Amino acid sequence: MKKLLMLGIGLVSSSYVLAQDLTDAVRYSMDEIQGTARFRAMSGAFGALGGDMSSVNINPAGSAIFNNSHASLTLGLFNTKNDVSYFNGKNSSSNSNLDLNQLGAAFIFNNTNSNSPWKKFSLSVAYDSSANYDDDWVASGTNTTSIDSYFDSFANGSDIPFGILKLQPGEFIEEAYADIGRIPIDGYAIQQAFLGYWSGILDPDNLDDETNDNETVYNSNVAPGNFNQNYFYSSTGYNGKLAFNFAADYNDKLYFGINLNSHFINYEKFTILRETNSNNASLVNNISFENLLSTTGSGFSFQLGTIAKLTDDLRVGLSYNSPTWYRISDELIQGIDSNNADPDIGFIGDIVNVYEEYKLQTPGKFTGSLAYVFGQKGLISFDYSIKDYRDSKFKPTSDVLFSSLNNDINSRLDSAASYRVGGEYRYKQLSFRGGYRIEESPYKDNSFYGNLNGYSLGLGYSFGNFNLDAAFSQAERDINYQLYNVGLTDSAEIQSKFTDFVLTLGFNL
Numbered sequence: 001m002k003k004l005l006m007l008g009i010g011l012v013s014s015s016y017v018l019a020q021d022l023t024d025a026v027r028y029s030m031d032e033i034q035g036t037a038r039f040r041a042m043s044g045a046f047g048a049l050g051g052d053m054s055s056v057n058i059n060p061a062g063s064a065i066f067n068n069s070h071a072s073l074t075l076g077l078f079n080t081k082n083d084v085s086y087f088n089g090k091n092s093s094s095n096s097n098l099d100l101n102q103l104g105a106a107f108i109f110n111n112t113n114s115n116s117p118w119k120k121f122s123l124s125v126a127y128d129s130s131a132n133y134d135d136d137w138v139a140s141g142t143n144t145t146s147i148d149s150y151f152d153s154f155a156n157g158s159d160i161p162f163g164i165l166k167l168q169p170g171e172f173i174e175e176a177y178a179d180i181g182r183i184p185i186d187g188y189a190i191q192q193a194f195l196g197y198w199s200g201i202l203d204p205d206n207l208d209d210e211t212n213d214n215e216t217v218y219n220s221n222v223a224p225g226n227f228n229q230n231y232f233y234s235s236t237g238y239n240g241k242l243a244f245n246f247a248a249d250y251n252d253k254l255y256f257g258i259n260l261n262s263h264f265i266n267y268e269k270f271t272i273l274r275e276t277n278s279n280n281a282s283l284v285n286n287i288s289f290e291n292l293l294s295t296t297g298s299g300f301s302f303q304l305g306t307i308a309k310l311t312d313d314l315r316v317g318l319s320y321n322s323p324t325w326y327r328i329s330d331e332l333i334q335g336i337d338s339n340n341a342d343p344d345i346g347f348i349g350d351i352v353n354v355y356e357e358y359k360l361q362t363p364g365k366f367t368g369s370l371a372y373v374f375g376q377k378g379l380i381s382f383d384y385s386i387k388d389y390r391d392s393k394f395k396p397t398s399d400v401l402f403s404s405l406n407n408d409i410n411s412r413l414d415s416a417a418s419y420r421v422g423g424e425y426r427y428k429q430l431s432f433r434g435g436y437r438i439e440e441s442p443y444k445d446n447s448f449y450g451n452l453n454g455y456s457l458g459l460g461y462s463f464g465n466f467n468l469d470a471a472f473s474q475a476e477r478d479i480n481y482q483l484y485n486v487g488l489t490d491s492a493e494i495q496s497k498f499t500d501f502v503l504t505l506g507f508n509l
Helices: 003-012 022-031 037-041 053-058 062-064 148-157 173-181 186-196 400-414
Strands: 068-084 089-110 118-132 135-143 203-206 219-220 227-249 254-276 287-307 314-321 325-340 348-354 360-361 365-375 378-388 393-395 415-427 428-437 450-464 467-481 491-508
Touching: 022 360, 022 400, 037 428, 037 450, 037 467, 037 491, 053 062, 053 068, 053 118, 053 227, 053 254, 062 118, 062 227, 062 254, 062 287, 062 314, 068 135, 089 227, 135 491, 148 186, 148 203, 148 219, 148 325, 173 186, 173 219, 173 348, 186 203, 186 219, 186 450, 254 325, 254 491, 428 467
Parallel strands: none
Antiparallel strands: 068 089, 068 491, 089 118, 089 135, 118 227, 135 227, 203 219, 227 254, 254 287, 287 314, 287 325, 314 365, 325 348, 325 360, 360 393, 365 378, 378 415, 415 428, 428 450, 450 467, 467 491
């Protein structure tokens, strides 16, 4: 009977919920090249400058600016401080990590034919960390909406027959949960209703007749009132980019370059909501609900770029970043418990969803750059980039789930620009640097995910064949983080401050 009900749900249901959501598309579409200390100190405004290993990730033509073969490696100390408000509660947290965030080398080949306008060529390889996902914070406060609304939204919103939620003779919780996850269209929704029922949060409407497998109405065992909630968020991982670069110098006036990029995703997010109440007539007074999402992926992209010296001092640059085509795998582990759970089952944990590999296409990006070089004294540079996040797509687009998700992307995301300005002043072997940047929110509603504003400072010293550079940068962004997509949709207000200390050793080969 259960298998027949599962088949029927898979064929006729039109509601959709899956592990992937809009925030995944945004997370993997944003590229925050951390880069060398010189690059970081000037806020990444390097599109028309070149001559720095991280600049190759902005404009591939930049490697042809080097006069000599060059290599660099960079260590960074990255700190994220979060001030979190959730109803009447306020919390602060700070997370720091040390990382080798840049490593690369450019090999310069001068043309021995002095009559050729092609003066030199460069081959380079560069690794840069494009995102660091290490973060943690706590949101706590008193709410009038319980986590039961999350499970109720799935159970009563999807017309789920009670027979699907029942265990068959000899069947274990883990087996039933995994079987339900294989149901097309509604598998995830039914799994959440399943957790709500077996944790004691939900019961079928006609509790006295649990033989009615076709019952589709469910009641909560949580009475209305006030709920003390504590939500813990922790994420780890990175998004890395390995660029294989070729560039050429035409007559010391025009520079052309191409990158072939390999991308790597390693991301893990753990959340746990603990809720208590002392409401009259509430059978459930304590709930613990946890989710662990693990994501791995790889991707490919390419970049094209050019730099032109309009005069000896004035340079312009233009580059194009193609979309990144990712192949991504997700694994979700859920756990739940309440004081009303079946005593023979207790805590439900280590139940695993392993999802089929899917594809994600991130949007492309155009960058225009302008720089003025004051001889050996210094320079000033400006970059403008534009990226349309509505071009993000989960694939295959013919899939009904991904089609709905892509429609959500198109309606809620927007194009976003970034503005970067940086400057450098040189005194003998010493260089003083500074920069400022603004990165617009990818969301149409930027109160949900605000603009990023940041500044940077740095110093560099040249020892001749090698240089040592240091940079400090700080940026801020406000986010309204929605705890769950349905039911308990309240948001934690987060003011995030990102502080980086970066040290680079560069040397001629």
